[in-house]
Amino acid sequence: xxxxxxxxxxxxxxxxxxxxxxxxxxxxxxxxxxxxxxxxxxxxxxxxxxxxxxxxxxxxxxxxxxxxxxxxxxxxxxxxxxxxxxxxxxxxxxxxxxxxxxxxxxxxxx
Numbered sequence: 001x002x003x004x005x006x007x008x009x010x011x012x013x014x015x016x017x018x019x020x021x022x023x024x025x026x027x028x029x030x031x032x033x034x035x036x037x038x039x040x041x042x043x044x045x046x047x048x049x050x051x052x053x054x055x056x057x058x059x060x061x062x063x064x065x066x067x068x069x070x071x072x073x074x075x076x077x078x079x080x081x082x083x084x085x086x087x088x089x090x091x092x093x094x095x096x097x098x099x100x101x102x103x104x105x106x107x108x109x110x
Contacts, residue, residue, distance in 0.1 A: 012092050016059075016085075020070055023083045024061040057090050057107055058082045059099075069098040077105035 005011060055075035060082035062069040072090055073080035079102060093099045101107055
Protein backbone atom coordinates (compact mmCIF):
# COMPACT_ATOMS: atom_id res chain seq x y z
CA UNK A 1 0.00 0.00 0.00
CA UNK A 2 2.90 2.33 -0.38
CA UNK A 3 4.43 4.33 2.42
CA UNK A 4 2.45 4.39 5.64
CA UNK A 5 2.92 6.93 8.41
CA UNK A 6 4.84 5.66 11.43
CA UNK A 7 2.52 7.00 14.15
CA UNK A 8 -0.39 5.07 15.62
CA UNK A 9 -2.98 7.87 15.38
CA UNK A 10 -2.60 8.33 11.63
CA UNK A 11 -2.52 4.57 11.06
CA UNK A 12 -5.80 4.24 12.96
CA UNK A 13 -7.39 7.01 10.90
CA UNK A 14 -6.30 5.24 7.70
CA UNK A 15 -7.70 1.96 9.01
CA UNK A 16 -11.03 3.60 9.86
CA UNK A 17 -11.22 5.29 6.45
CA UNK A 18 -10.59 1.97 4.73
CA UNK A 19 -13.24 0.32 6.93
CA UNK A 20 -15.76 2.96 5.84
CA UNK A 21 -14.93 2.27 2.22
CA UNK A 22 -15.24 -1.49 2.74
CA UNK A 23 -18.60 -1.01 4.48
CA UNK A 24 -19.84 1.02 1.51
CA UNK A 25 -18.76 -1.72 -0.92
CA UNK A 26 -20.37 -4.40 1.27
CA UNK A 27 -23.63 -2.43 1.35
CA UNK A 28 -23.60 -2.12 -2.43
CA UNK A 29 -22.96 -5.87 -2.74
CA UNK A 30 -25.87 -6.64 -0.38
CA UNK A 31 -28.07 -4.30 -2.38
CA UNK A 32 -27.06 -6.02 -5.62
CA UNK A 33 -27.70 -9.47 -4.13
CA UNK A 34 -31.28 -8.65 -3.13
CA UNK A 35 -33.71 -10.69 -5.19
CA UNK A 36 -35.36 -8.80 -8.01
CA UNK A 37 -38.09 -11.42 -8.42
CA UNK A 38 -39.95 -13.65 -6.00
CA UNK A 39 -37.81 -16.61 -7.11
CA UNK A 40 -34.47 -14.96 -6.29
CA UNK A 41 -32.01 -16.21 -3.71
CA UNK A 42 -32.35 -14.87 -0.20
CA UNK A 43 -29.45 -13.05 1.37
CA UNK A 44 -28.68 -14.38 4.86
CA UNK A 45 -28.88 -11.77 7.61
CA UNK A 46 -25.68 -10.34 9.00
CA UNK A 47 -24.67 -12.24 12.16
CA UNK A 48 -25.14 -10.30 15.37
CA UNK A 49 -22.29 -10.11 17.83
CA UNK A 50 -21.29 -7.70 20.51
CA UNK A 51 -18.22 -5.56 20.86
CA UNK A 52 -16.70 -5.32 24.33
CA UNK A 53 -19.62 -7.27 25.85
CA UNK A 54 -22.40 -4.80 24.96
CA UNK A 55 -24.27 -3.63 21.89
CA UNK A 56 -21.14 -1.81 20.73
CA UNK A 57 -21.21 0.75 17.96
CA UNK A 58 -21.71 0.80 14.20
CA UNK A 59 -20.40 3.26 11.68
CA UNK A 60 -22.53 3.88 8.61
CA UNK A 61 -21.05 5.27 5.41
CA UNK A 62 -23.12 8.20 4.15
CA UNK A 63 -22.31 9.73 0.76
CA UNK A 64 -22.38 13.52 1.00
CA UNK A 65 -21.96 15.17 -2.36
CA UNK A 66 -18.97 13.09 -3.41
CA UNK A 67 -17.22 13.32 -0.05
CA UNK A 68 -16.83 10.77 2.70
CA UNK A 69 -19.31 11.06 5.52
CA UNK A 70 -20.39 8.72 8.28
CA UNK A 71 -22.84 8.38 11.15
CA UNK A 72 -21.95 6.59 14.37
CA UNK A 73 -24.78 4.55 15.93
CA UNK A 74 -25.17 2.41 19.02
CA UNK A 75 -25.07 -1.21 17.91
CA UNK A 76 -28.70 -1.69 18.96
CA UNK A 77 -30.03 1.46 17.22
CA UNK A 78 -32.96 0.68 14.90
CA UNK A 79 -31.32 2.93 12.28
CA UNK A 80 -27.89 1.29 12.65
CA UNK A 81 -26.12 0.09 9.54
CA UNK A 82 -22.54 -0.50 8.59
CA UNK A 83 -19.66 -2.20 10.31
CA UNK A 84 -19.15 -2.66 14.02
CA UNK A 85 -16.47 -0.59 15.70
CA UNK A 86 -15.04 -0.25 19.20
CA UNK A 87 -15.29 2.72 21.57
CA UNK A 88 -11.71 3.65 20.70
CA UNK A 89 -12.54 3.64 16.98
CA UNK A 90 -15.56 5.88 17.71
CA UNK A 91 -13.23 8.39 19.34
CA UNK A 92 -10.96 8.33 16.29
CA UNK A 93 -13.89 8.60 13.88
CA UNK A 94 -15.31 11.66 15.63
CA UNK A 95 -12.06 13.52 14.98
CA UNK A 96 -12.57 13.03 11.24
CA UNK A 97 -14.48 15.61 9.19
CA UNK A 98 -17.93 14.52 8.08
CA UNK A 99 -18.49 12.02 10.92
CA UNK A 100 -21.50 12.69 13.15
CA UNK A 101 -23.43 10.96 15.94
CA UNK A 102 -26.86 9.48 15.27
CA UNK A 103 -29.55 11.90 16.49
CA UNK A 104 -31.87 8.99 17.34
CA UNK A 105 -29.72 6.76 19.57
CA UNK A 106 -27.19 9.36 20.86
CA UNK A 107 -24.14 7.06 21.15
CA UNK A 108 -21.67 8.08 23.80
CA UNK A 109 -24.31 9.71 26.01
CA UNK A 110 -24.13 6.98 28.67
